[in-house]
Amino acid sequence: MLFSSITYLFYFLAAFLILYFAVPFKLKNAVLLLFSLLFYAWGGVKYALLMVTAILIGYVFGILIEKFREKKGISLALTWTAAGAILAFMLYFKYTNFFIENINSIFGSNISFLKITLPVGISFYTFQTISYVIDIYRGVPAQKNIVNLAAYISMFPQLIAGPIVRYVDVAAELKHREHTIDNAAMGIRRFMIGLGKKILIADRLSELCDLLKTTDEKSVLLYWVYGISVALYIYFDFSGYSDMAIGLGKILGFKFLENFNYPYISKSATEFWRRWHMSLGSWFRDYVYIPLGGNRVSKWRHIFNIFVVWFLTGFWHGAAWNFIVWGLFFGVLLIIEKFWLYKYLNGSKIIGHIYTLLAAVLSFVVFNATDFAEAFTYIGGMFGAGDIPLATGEILYHIRSYAVIFIMAFIGATPIVRNTVVKLSSSEKLGKIVNIAEPIFLIAIFLIVAAYLVDGSFSPFLYFRF
Amino acid sequence: MNTRIKNIVVCVSMAVILFSLTALCIFMPKDDFLDAERRPPASFPEVSLESIMKDGVEYNDSFMSKFEKYAIDAFPFRDEFRTLKAIFSNYIMLQKENNGIYFADGYASKLDYPLKDEMVDHAASRFDYIYKTYLEGKTDNIYLSIIPDKNYFLAEQNGYPSADYEKMIADLREKTDFADYIDIFPLLTIDDYYKTDTHWKQENIEDVANALLSGMGSEITGEHTVNTLDNPFHGVYYGQSALPLPPDTIKYLTNEAIDSFKVTIAHPTTSKPIESTVYNMDKAYGKDPYEMYLSGATPYVVIENPNATTDKELILFRDSFGSSIAPLLAESYAKITVIDIRYVPSNYLGNMASVFGYDFENADVLFLYSTLVLNSSKILN
Numbered sequence: 072m073l074f075s076s077i078t079y080l081f082y083f084l085a086a087f088l089i090l091y092f093a094v095p096f097k098l099k100n101a102v103l104l105l106f107s108l109l110f111y112a113w114g115g116v117k118y119a120l121l122m123v124t125a126i127l128i129g130y131v132f133g134i135l136i137e138k139f140r141e142k143k144g145i146s147l148a149l150t151w152t153a154a155g156a157i158l159a160f161m162l163y164f165k166y167t168n169f170f171i172e173n174i175n176s177i178f179g180s181n182i183s184f185l186k187i188t189l190p191v192g193i194s195f196y197t198f199q200t201i202s203y204v205i206d207i208y209r210g211v212p213a214q215k216n217i218v219n220l221a222a223y224i225s226m227f228p229q230l231i232a233g234p235i236v237r238y239v240d241v242a243a244e245l246k247h248r249e250h251t252i253d254n255a256a257m258g259i260r261r262f263m264i265g266l267g268k269k270i271l272i273a274d275r276l277s278e279l280c281d282l283l284k285t286t287d288e289k290s291v292l293l294y295w296v297y298g299i300s301v302a303l304y305i306y307f308d309f310s311g312y313s314d315m316a317i318g319l320g321k322i323l324g325f326k327f328l329e330n331f332n333y334p335y336i337s338k339s340a341t342e343f344w345r346r347w348h349m350s351l352g353s354w355f356r357d358y359v360y361i362p363l364g365g366n367r368v369s370k371w372r373h374i375f376n377i378f379v380v381w382f383l384t385g386f387w388h389g390a391a392w393n394f395i396v397w398g399l400f401f402g403v404l405l406i407i408e409k410f411w412l413y414k415y416l417n418g419s420k421i422i423g424h425i426y427t428l429l430a431a432v433l434s435f436v437v438f439n440a441t442d443f444a445e446a447f448t449y450i451g452g453m454f455g456a457g458d459i460p461l462a463t464g465e466i467l468y469h470i471r472s473y474a475v476i477f478i479m480a481f482i483g484a485t486p487i488v489r490n491t492v493v494k495l496s497s498s499e500k501l502g503k504i505v506n507i508a509e510p511i512f513l514i515a516i517f518l519i520v521a522a523y524l525v526d527g528s529f530s531p532f533l534y535f536r537f
Numbered sequence: 538m539n540t541r542i543k544n545i546v547v548c549v550s551m552a553v554i555l556f557s558l559t560a561l562c563i564f565m566p567k568d569d570f571l572d573a574e575r576r577p578p579a580s581f582p583e584v585s586l587e588s589i590m591k592d593g594v595e596y597n598d599s600f601m602s603k604f605e606k607y608a609i610d611a612f613p614f615r616d617e618f619r620t621l622k623a624i625f626s627n628y629i630m631l632q633k634e635n636n637g638i639y640f641a642d643g644y645a646s647k648l649d650y651p652l653k654d655e656m657v658d659h660a661a662s663r664f665d666y667i668y669k670t671y672l673e674g675k676t677d678n679i680y681l682s683i684i685p686d687k688n689y690f691l692a693e694q695n696g697y698p699s700a701d702y703e704k705m706i707a708d709l710r711e712k713t714d715f716a717d718y719i720d721i722f723p724l725l726t727i728d729d730y731y732k733t734d735t736h737w738k739q740e741n742i743e744d745v746a747n748a749l750l751s752g753m754g755s756e757i758t759g760e761h762t763v764n765t766l767d768n769p770f771h772g773v774y775y776g777q778s779a780l781p782l783p784p785d786t787i788k789y790l791t792n793e794a795i796d797s798f799k800v801t802i803a804h805p806t807t808s809k810p811i812e813s814t815v816y817n818m819d820k821a822y823g824k825d826p827y828e829m830y831l832s833g834a835t836p837y838v839v840i841e842n843p844n845a846t847t848d849k850e851l852i853l854f855r856d857s858f859g860s861s862i863a864p865l866l867a868e869s870y871a872k873i874t875v876i877d878i879r880y881v882p883s884n885y886l887g888n889m890a891s892v893f894g895y896d897f898e899n900a901d902v903l904f905l906y907s908t909l910v911l912n913s914s915k916i917l918n
Contacts, residue, residue, distance in 0.1 A: 072601075077562075077608045085559035113601050115592030188592060256544035259551050275630075287651055288698075465650075465698045472633035506543035510550055517554055522622035525612045526636070526779070 072113040073231075074315050075269050077524050083110065091323070092250070100222040100245060103323070107225035111191070118190035121164075125157050126221045129200040133213040133220070136204060150208040154201045161197040164190055169390035192230040194387060198354055200224055203238040205358055211239055219245040228319035232312035234330035234350035241325055248324030258321030260513060265314025267516045270523045272483060273308035275476045276300045279469060280439070292462040294452035296470060298432040301439045303480045306335065309348070335484040338423030339416045340404035340430055351387070355380045377409075378402050388438070393446055397438045404430055561613035571610065572824060573619065573776030578610035579603065619779035627780070633697065638778040641695035644732050645774035645782060646687040652700040653912050654708070660914035661712035664904050667854065667883050668715045675897045680753055681716035683709065684858045684907040686735065690727035700912060709911065716904060719752035721745050731785040734772020735909065736827055739861040740788040746865035753901050755849065755869040761790035770826045787826050789816050794868045799841040801893065802832050808881075810893055815840070815864045830860035836881035837874065837893050840864065845871040850900040854878060856910040870901075879910075882918040 072079050087106045094102055112119035132153035139145040168184045175182055203224070207213045214220040223245055229236055283297045313330035320327040334346035344352055363376040378399065385398020408416065416423040433450060440446035451457060470477075482488060495501040571578050582588065582603035591599035612618065626635045633639055637648045664681070672679060683706055692699035710718050729741040737745075740763050747757040769784035795815055802813040813832050821829035831838045840863065851873040853863055859875060867873045874895035876886065890896065910916070 076605060077612055078605050081555070081559045081562050081612075082608060085555055089556075115596065116590055117592060188596075252548055253541070253544050256547040259547055263551075271630075468633065468696060468698050471696070472631075475629070475631045503539075506540060509543060510546045513547060514550055514554065517551065518618075518621065519625050521558070521612075522618040522625065525609060525615055525618040526622040527609070 072110055074312065075266060075274070075520075075524065077521075078113075080521070080524075083113075088322075096247075099323075100216075100218050103227075104218055104222040104225060107222065107227040107230065110227040111225060111230065114191045115188065118193075121160060121190055121193075122196060122225055123221075125160060125196060125200050126217075126224050128153055128156050129203050129224060130214070130217050130220050132204050133207045134215070136207045137213040140208075140210070146208055150204050153204040157197055157200045157204075161193050163187070164193055166386075166390045192232075195230060195233055195235055196224055198235050198351075199238070202235070202354060202358060206237070206239055211242070214238070214242070214245070216245075226325075228323070228325075229313075229316035229327060232309060232316070233348070234313050234316060234327055235354050236325075236327050236350070237354075240328060244325050250324045254324065255322050258318040258323075260509065261318030261321060262315050263318070263513045263516045263520075265311045265316075265318060266520050268307045268311030268314060268483065270520045271516075272476060272480050273304050273311055274523075275473070276304035276307065276480065279473050279476075280304060282469065283466075286465060288463040288465045289452060289457070290460045290463045290466055291452065291455050292470075293466040294449055296466060297449065298436045298453060299477075300473075302335075302428075302432045302435040303477075303484065305435055305438065306331070306484060307480060333484065333486050335428060335431065336424070336486070337427045338420055339408050339413060339427055340401055341408050341413065343427055343431060344401065344405070351384065355384055359383060374406055377406055381405070391442075393437050393440050393443060396443075396446075397434050400430075400434050400437065558613060562608065562611065565613045567611050568615075570824070571615070573616055573779065575773070575776065575824060579606040581607050581611075616779065620781065623779040635779070636777055638774055639695075639697055640778075641691040641697070642727060644687060644691060644727060644730065645772075645778050646691050647735075647774065647777070648692070648697060649686065649688055649909055649912055650692070650698045650700045652702075652705050656912050656914045657705055657708050658712070660906065660911045660917055661709055663878060663883055663914070663917045664713050664716070664854075667878075667886065668713075670883070671886060671897045672902055673715075676899055676902060678753065678899075678901040679716040680719055680749075680901070680903045681710070681713050682719040682721055682749060682752075682903065682905050683911065684737070684905065685722055685725060686907055686909045687727065687730050689722075689908065690725075690730075700908065702908060705908060705911060713904070716902075717752070719749055721748055724748055731770065731772050733775040733778075733782050733785050734770065734827060735774070735907075736772075736858060736861065738788065739790055739830065739865075742862055743790070743865060746862055749862075749903065749905070750866060750869050753851070753903065755847075755901070758865050758868040759792055759794065761792045761795075761865075764789050764791055766821055766826060766829070768822050768826055772827070773825070787821070787829070789829070790865065791816075792868075794842060794844055795864050797842070797844050798864065798867060799843065800831070801837075801839040801841075802835045803837040803893075805835070808836065808889075810837075810839070813838075827857070827860075831863060831875065833857070833860065834877070834880060836877050837889065838863065839872065839874050839893050839895065840867040841872045842867055842870060845869075847871055850874070850896065852876065852895060852897060852900050852902045854902070854904045854906075856906050858907045859905050862905070866903075878918050879916045880918075 072083060074080075083106070087102070090106075091099055091102045108119050108122070111122055132149055136146045136149045136153070139149060164187055167187060171182045171184055174180055203214075203220075214223070223236070223238060223241060226236070280297060280300050283293055283300070286293070310331040317327045317329070328350060330348060330350050332346040332349065334343050337343040337346055360376055360380045363379060364372060365376065366373050368376065381398045381402025382395060383398070384401070385395040388394045388397070416426065433453075436449050436453075437446045440449065448457070452459060492505060496505045568578060570576075582600050584600060588598070588600040588603075596602055623635045626632045627640075634648055638645055639648060640646075668679065685702065688697070688699055689702055691697070706718075724745050725737070725742075729737050731738060743758065743761065750757050766787040766789065768787070770787045771782075771784050775782050775784070798815050800813045800815055801810045803809070804811045815831065817829050817832040820826065820833055825833065828834070831840075834857070847869070848871045849869075851866060851870045853859055853866065853873055853875045855863065855875055855877060856879065859877075863873060863875050872895075874893060878886075881889070
């Protein structure tokens with residue numbers, strides 16, 4: 072079930088909110104768990120059983136790890152067993168066919184692909200459960216209440232697109248959290264902004280990307296527009312989902328950590344990754360990079376550690392080589408910056424911005440490609456390869472048609488609007504105007520988003536075209 | 538308004554909207570038919586263990602997947618929300634089109650680009666099949682004519698991408714060299730089309746009918762009385778655009794000859810011949826008034842002209858544009874058989890000749906198709 076769907080908003084979410092706020096606090100986590108499992112089962116009932124298995128592993132092993140904490144060998148073995156078992160699910164469902172494909176192409180074998188559908192959100196709840204058992208091993212008290220732990224692991228607001236919430240960040244809130252009007256209003260605002268980002272910007276740019284991919288009239292300008300659209304689309308899609316998750320968490324009394332912080336204003340790839348998918352970056356930092364030794368090792372080992380992290384970052388995003396190349400591309404940039412480029416980028420803001428945006432656009436073209444051939448064609452096209460014209464009438468038409476959306480996306484990718492609202496709100500007079508405008512703005516977004524969702528199913532009977 | 542009150546207003550207003558719409562989703566009576574889209578809505582899916590347990594490649598057939606479709610189609614004030622989206626998209630986002638529909642010079646049209654070579658090839662192959670199977674050696678009077686769609690007059694001139702019409706015509710002519718081409722492009726302007734619909738206006742195409750008849754060596758038609766239908770015509774683009782456009786007016790031509798025509802069409806379910814009329818007044822007041830012309834979508838229409846001064850017969854292969862011009866062509870023939878190969882496979886045409894009483898021997902044969910169909914010709918069987 073997608074957040075940006077009629078079923079989610081007007082059936083699932085409405086029913087959940089009524090029940091959640093109707094029951095006493097001691098039952099709220101049970102309601103959250105129930106609806107999270109329902110949310111998950113909506114995409115395939117048997118995958119909900121997979122999640123329940125992951126929850127049981129986390130619960131049982133969490134208690135065992137805590138019990139044997141003083142016996143380091145046993146608790147370490149338990150931690151590895153639990154993390155390995157949970158990771159095995161993800162490896163099987165997400166990567167089996169990738170491995171089969173590569174084995175077949177390397178060894179010329181003919182192993183059949185397995186009929187596996189990727190369970191929604193498996194990458195997120197796998198990492199959350201792994202972080203939970205590792206944190207228990209590191210000394211965090213285990214959760215004894217299985218409903219609370221299950222509610223944490225399966226929590227639907229951040230289940231399908233993050234942020235990756237650490238157990239330690241919500242442990243206290245699972246036990247006690249406050250539900251206030253102020254938090255709810257803040258949560259609603261954040262949810263609506265996320266919904267708007269997803270429907271009004273990300274989906275529109277995705278639509279444009281599809282158009283540009285299918286057209287026969289390729290040009291240099293088209294490839295650039297495509298690259299910029301992909302970079303913006305992925306950002307608004309992903310950060311929009313994170314906004315919705317954080318907002319919904321706020322309504323429910325949770326405080327999830329931020330996942331994006333205007334990455335496109337970065338002046339280096341290093342800064343970009345401090346602002347992009349922050350929960351994943353910090354997960355790899357705390358559970359892979361630092362355990363490998365981080366930067367407190369020899370130079371070559373440090374470089375190796377960086378490559379491992381970025382290989383895994385790419386591979387986590389998808390079971391295909393273009394994701395791995397995408398991750399390693401950033402690994403290479405980060406190494407170059409760390410040992411040489413960073414001081415120069417800090418010296419010139421403009422060059423730093425241009426370099427980072429260029430790197431992001433090129434990387435997301437690779438990220439979004441169906442295979443390497445497509446990625447090479449598109450990047451080559453951006454630099455004039457393939458005997459194509461500079462521009463065609465068709466791409467100029469698309470630029471005109473999507474101009475307002477691009478302007479919204481460019482502005483929305485910077486903190487200009489947020490800073491302006493904060494500044495206006497701090498003024499006594501203008502603050503009142505902002506307070507009046509905010510509900511109107513949110514209502515408008517809600518209705519317009521509903522309108523887009525309803526129209527999304529528009530499908531006239533073919534005959535009537537003619 | 539202080540921040541505390543604002544927060545209360547935000548919570549209350551959003552809750553009211555969310556829960557009101559949810560209540561309406563559940564309790565509001567559902568439409569039987571989506572007029573704007575001219576299709577029935579998705580129905581509430583069957584609840585069964587089997588349909589709930591479907592996933593993976595079978596997911597599209599699951600209860601959950603079908604419920605998502607139902608939920609969207611059953612959304613309260615669906616048309617009003619679609620209008621809101623169209624207004625926002627057109628006037629706030631300044632998008633040049635909404636669901637492919639754009640407005641230019643007061644006309645609504647649907648983008649249809651680029652030229653799809655494989656579609657033109659497919660159309661040519663169907664025409665070639667008909668020629669080789671039924672016409673070769675029986676008649677030499679074979680003609681081809683192409684009807685430009687509205688984009689020909691609107692798209693490029695208003696900065697919209699447009700198909701390469703010249704190439705389409707050249708390619709089709711080259712691949713159907715058994716037919717003589719009759720060019721009607723110069724006779725048409727955008728004024729000859731409805732503002733809210735795909736089709737041309739019958740009252741504006743007498744000159745086109747005469748050009749076709751003249752090209753086929755037949756006499757041109759006589760004078761007509763113009764009749765106006767007292768039912769506003771909201772064409773197909775009216776519903777698709779979701780904007781409150783002023784309706785068109787349907788006019789239809791009559792004269793003594795047309796009034797005397799004996800019309801037979803294929804029964805909608807059995808395909809057996811049944812009597813009909815040139816202008817179906819039930820359809821004129823139905824969901825798509827353009828269907829009044831020869832009763833709309835049907836594989837076969839036979840028009841017999843008892844007052845004809847000739848014994849010539851015409852076989853007209855056509856799409857829906859042909860419905861409104863066929864009566865004008867019929868005045869110059871003893872009988873015309875109108876065949877729509879979107880609704881009957883070409884390899885059935887021989888079997889059905891005795892049922893509908895047509896004969897290719899020495900008949901004039903005209904392939905008359907719009908560029909819209911030629912560029913989406915997979916629907917030609």
